[in-house]
Amino acid sequence: MTLAIVGNVIIEGVLTGLVYGLMALGLSVIFGVVRVVNFAHGEFAVVAMYAAYLLFVTLGLDPILSLLPIAAAFFLIGYALQTVLINRFVGRSEHEQFILLVGLAIVIVNGLLMIFGPDARPANLPYSFDSYAIGPLFVDKARVYAAAGALVVASGLFGFFRYSATGTAIRACADNLTGAAVVGLNIKRLYAFTFGLGLACVGAAGALMVPIADASPLLSQAFTLLAFTIVIVGGLGSMAGALIGGVVIGVSEALASLFWAPSMKSMVSFALLVAVLVFRPQGLMGRRL
Amino acid sequence: MPPRGRVILSIVLALLLAAPMLLDRYLISIFVLIFFFAYVGQAWNLMMGFAGQLSLGHALYTGLGGYVAAMLWFYFGIGPWLGVFAAVAVAAAFGAAVGWLGFRFGIEGVYFALLTIAFAEFTRIAFDNMPFTGGAGGLFLSYDAQRSHEWWNLRGGPLLFYYLGLALAATATVLIAWLARSRIGYQWLAVREDQQAAMALGINAFRVKMIAVIISAGMTAVGGVLLAFYYNNLFPAQAFDINRSIEIILAPIIGGLGTIFGPVVGAFILTPLGEVLIALTGSLGLNAPGAKAVFYGLTLMVIISLRPNGVWPWLKQLLGLAEIER
Amino acid sequence: MTSILAVEGVTKRFRGVLAVDSVTFEVPQGAIFAVIGPNGAGKTTLFNTIAGVFAPNAGSILFSGERIDGLPPNEVCSRGLARTFQIVRPFPALSVEDNVIVGALLHRHDVGSARARAQELLRQLDLFEKRRQLAATLTLPDRKRLEVARALATEPRLLLLDEVMAGLRPTETDRLVAMLRDINRDSGLTILLIEHVMRAVMALASRVLVLDHGTAIAEGAPEAIVRDPAVVRSYLGDSAQEIGAR
Numbered sequence: 001m002t003l004a005i006v007g008n009v010i011i012e013g014v015l016t017g018l019v020y021g022l023m024a025l026g027l028s029v030i031f032g033v034v035r036v037v038n039f040a041h042g043e044f045a046v047v048a049m050y051a052a053y054l055l056f057v058t059l060g061l062d063p064i065l066s067l068l069p070i071a072a073a074f075f076l077i078g079y080a081l082q083t084v085l086i087n088r089f090v091g092r093s094e095h096e097q098f099i100l101l102v103g104l105a106i107v108i109v110n111g112l113l114m115i116f117g118p119d120a121r122p123a124n125l126p127y128s129f130d131s132y133a134i135g136p137l138f139v140d141k142a143r144v145y146a147a148a149g150a151l152v153v154a155s156g157l158f159g160f161f162r163y164s165a166t167g168t169a170i171r172a173c174a175d176n177l178t179g180a181a182v183v184g185l186n187i188k189r190l191y192a193f194t195f196g197l198g199l200a201c202v203g204a205a206g207a208l209m210v211p212i213a214d215a216s217p218l219l220s221q222a223f224t225l226l227a228f229t230i231v232i233v234g235g236l237g238s239m240a241g242a243l244i245g246g247v248v249i250g251v252s253e254a255l256a257s258l259f260w261a262p263s264m265k266s267m268v269s270f271a272l273l274v275a276v277l278v279f280r281p282q283g284l285m286g287r288r289l
Numbered sequence: 290m291p292p293r294g295r296v297i298l299s300i301v302l303a304l305l306l307a308a309p310m311l312l313d314r315y316l317i318s319i320f321v322l323i324f325f326f327a328y329v330g331q332a333w334n335l336m337m338g339f340a341g342q343l344s345l346g347h348a349l350y351t352g353l354g355g356y357v358a359a360m361l362w363f364y365f366g367i368g369p370w371l372g373v374f375a376a377v378a379v380a381a382a383f384g385a386a387v388g389w390l391g392f393r394f395g396i397e398g399v400y401f402a403l404l405t406i407a408f409a410e411f412t413r414i415a416f417d418n419m420p421f422t423g424g425a426g427g428l429f430l431s432y433d434a435q436r437s438h439e440w441w442n443l444r445g446g447p448l449l450f451y452y453l454g455l456a457l458a459a460t461a462t463v464l465i466a467w468l469a470r471s472r473i474g475y476q477w478l479a480v481r482e483d484q485q486a487a488m489a490l491g492i493n494a495f496r497v498k499m500i501a502v503i504i505s506a507g508m509t510a511v512g513g514v515l516l517a518f519y520y521n522n523l524f525p526a527q528a529f530d531i532n533r534s535i536e537i538i539l540a541p542i543i544g545g546l547g548t549i550f551g552p553v554v555g556a557f558i559l560t561p562l563g564e565v566l567i568a569l570t571g572s573l574g575l576n577a578p579g580a581k582a583v584f585y586g587l588t589l590m591v592i593i594s595l596r597p598n599g600v601w602p603w604l605k606q607l608l609g610l611a612e613i614e615r
Numbered sequence: 616m617t618s619i620l621a622v623e624g625v626t627k628r629f630r631g632v633l634a635v636d637s638v639t640f641e642v643p644q645g646a647i648f649a650v651i652g653p654n655g656a657g658k659t660t661l662f663n664t665i666a667g668v669f670a671p672n673a674g675s676i677l678f679s680g681e682r683i684d685g686l687p688p689n690e691v692c693s694r695g696l697a698r699t700f701q702i703v704r705p706f707p708a709l710s711v712e713d714n715v716i717v718g719a720l721l722h723r724h725d726v727g728s729a730r731a732r733a734q735e736l737l738r739q740l741d742l743f744e745k746r747r748q749l750a751a752t753l754t755l756p757d758r759k760r761l762e763v764a765r766a767l768a769t770e771p772r773l774l775l776l777d778e779v780m781a782g783l784r785p786t787e788t789d790r791l792v793a794m795l796r797d798i799n800r801d802s803g804l805t806i807l808l809i810e811h812v813m814r815a816v817m818a819l820a821s822r823v824l825v826l827d828h829g830t831a832i833a834e835g836a837p838e839a840i841v842r843d844p845a846v847v848r849s850y851l852g853d854s855a856q857e858i859g860a861r
Binding site for chain 2: 668718769
């Protein structure tokens with residue numbers, strides 16, 4: 001167990017964590033604004049993975065690039081889903097939302113199972129096995145590209161929320177819904193937009209996952225739980241929190257995998273989740289409620 | 290209960306008692322599952338429907354219940370008739386831990402639900418990695434044909450589990466009915482509706498919620514014991530799985546949360562639904578794995594959209610039994 | 616005069632904002648005592664501190680000689696101090712009767728006896744006919760009376776009413792005032808109320824405390840308060856002129 005090995009694992013954790021963070025960012029946006037418990041979050045990520053995989057094997061499109069059309073498509077899907085289905089459940093009790101989205105998750109995951117079967121689908125990219133050598137450390141190129149992609153998308157989203165009119169309006173909804181309605185903001189439309197953005201993040205994250213992991217329906221639940229854990233640990237309402245939370249979880253899972261066993265990596269995440277809920281419910285970066 | 294309700298209930302009970310004489314092994318096994326989900330559904334209904342605390346990790350208690358009783362049998366030959374007490378105690382202790390953490394630190398709603406998920410998942414992974422529980426490979430209970438008369442050790446055929454399941458489901462329903470009209474039942478409802486207002490009326494919300502989670506956890510554990518000795522095997526990936534937690538809550542929500550017969554109705558709808566869908570999708574030629582589940586998921590979405598309060602309240606109206614509860 | 620409630624130097628701060636600043640007063644047993652003041656004066660914070668929602672940063676609160684500051688709301692209520700909320704909080708999915716039963720169950724452990732007491736109170740507050748209705752379906756005046764009935768069911772010796780007249784039309788205000796006066800006279804229940812509706816304050820209170828920006832600026836009989844220049848200046852304005860002129 002050399003320092004180099006630990007170093008590699010940590011870097012791997014950081015890079016993977018950034019992609020997880022992007023996925024969690026989507027959830028943070030949805031949960032933080034529309035206040036819907038999106039328990040189908042991981043399932044959407046896996047759909048995106050398959051979409052990127054398909055685009056790769058049919059058109060040879062690199063997943064890092066296909067995140068653009070996939071994110072765009074997911075935006076439209078999210079907008080439509082919120083308008084047609086989810087809007088009626090906004091403000092309803094959590095268990096009702098949960099059942100709706102669990103039902104949706106079951107439909108999605110089993111639909112994928114029907115179409116693709118349970119076997120994992122790897123994407124054999126030209127750079128899949130290449131790595132950068134930085135001193136004694138070896139960093140997967142695939143992970144670097146994916147993480148870079150995640151940062152780019154996250155920055156884009158951050159810029160949108162900070163500087164655009166719609167972004168500001170959405171933040172207003174999250175902050176004070178009654179106030180937002182009173183000043184004439186179209187809540188329904190903004191919610192739909194937000195859900196679209198959230199799913200676009202998930203779509204992008206899913207595409208970026210493909211260089212790192214093999215597409216499989218069995219990943220979806222783990223992704224959902226991961227997303228929720230990251231959002232809580234990082235802090236709801238903070239975009240940087242989602243990314244930082246992703247990195248924290250990514251690194252802790254990687255180290256747990258190294259020092260104990262791969263099957264135990266999630267234990268640390270769940271322990272962290274409990275600790276945050278109990279001692280620091282606003283998460284690392286969230287605002288004190 | 291209005292006379293019409295009494296009559297219907299008596300007829301249903303009589304049918305259920307007599308049914309095994311007419312049903313084959315397969316159908317009896319379906320009923321065992323129906324009774325199991327009705328029973329644990331009532332246990333969950335107590336905590337959520339009455340006390341308003343959303344647990345999405347109830348598999349923790351079925352898992353612990355099953356494993357404790359199974360390990361006592363496996364390692365020490367202690368039969369489940371005794372082991373169940375240990376199972377209930379352990380599950381209740383875990384429930385108390387979850388409750389204490391959640392209620393003491395003001396963790397509510399979705400966050401509390403995530404807390405319960407974290408506990409269940411953490412335990413699942415722990416059991417996966419603990420050799421003395423059988424680890425990921427599972428724990429297998431021996432089935433000795435010579436001991437198949439020992440009903441107190443839950444050694445016996447589907448018939449034993451049928452009547453045991455029926456007894457448990459019926460007892461749980463009576464318990465819920467009694468609790469609903471009791472002092473603590475009212476206090477649970479008050480806390481569920483508005484905790485601050487409840488406290489302003491002298492209710493110790495922390496204590497009342499702890500009682501709910503402890504009873505719920507203990508009750509659920511008994512179901513876990515039943516399941517463990519019915520299937521004679523336990524795997525952490527199944528026993529503590531979030532999918533089991535989801536299965537547990539489907540019947541009470543679809544049937545009708547906070548009602549007395551909701552979980553029972555829900556179990557009678559959902560458990561056979563799975564089987565019916567398998568037959569249907571097969572006959573439609575959709576034999577791919579996952580086809581049945583797609584329709585199952587769609588059904589859940591449709592029911593919760595159309596009947597968010599559950600099927601039972603609607604059914605009650607239809608049958609003219611509106612005043613049947615409180 | 617025995618005081619059932621003695622508030623001494625109570626201060627409550629929220630992250631730098633001084634909501635209640637060293638307030639001291641005593642409520643005589645059996646009296647109806649009103650706390651008035653402009654919006655933001657700290658009245659509800661004072662109430663919440665007395666009721667146990669907050670612990671004071673300084674000072675003490677004695678209820679029948681016993682310290683209650685720092686106790687949680689359910690303990691305060693079980694000792695005989697009940698309160699209503701400024702924005703009414705009925706249990707929406709429960710019936711009117713069940714709402715009051717919850718209150719009665721504090722001291723009556725048998726549901727049957729609690730129901731009997733609940734029905735008694737509902738009759739007194741003119742809600743008996745609607746007892747089976749869901750609380751969520753009630754009109755505002757009915758909800759206000761339900762809130763009072765529910766609080767009374769806990770068998771308090773002191774009742775805190777937080778702007779219970781708000782949003783009521785004059786006839787409804789008079790009706791509730793009469794009910795409260797009757798309850799106070801017949802059972803000796805001490806009432807401490809926050810009110811903006813001067814009509815109710817003048818009709819009910821034997822003693823008034825005026826708060827402004829967290830400090831007590833005047834205390835005394837209603838007629839005297841109404842004429843106090845400091846009070847008029849801070850709050851009463853036209854209403855006082857009108858009442859004072861009669």
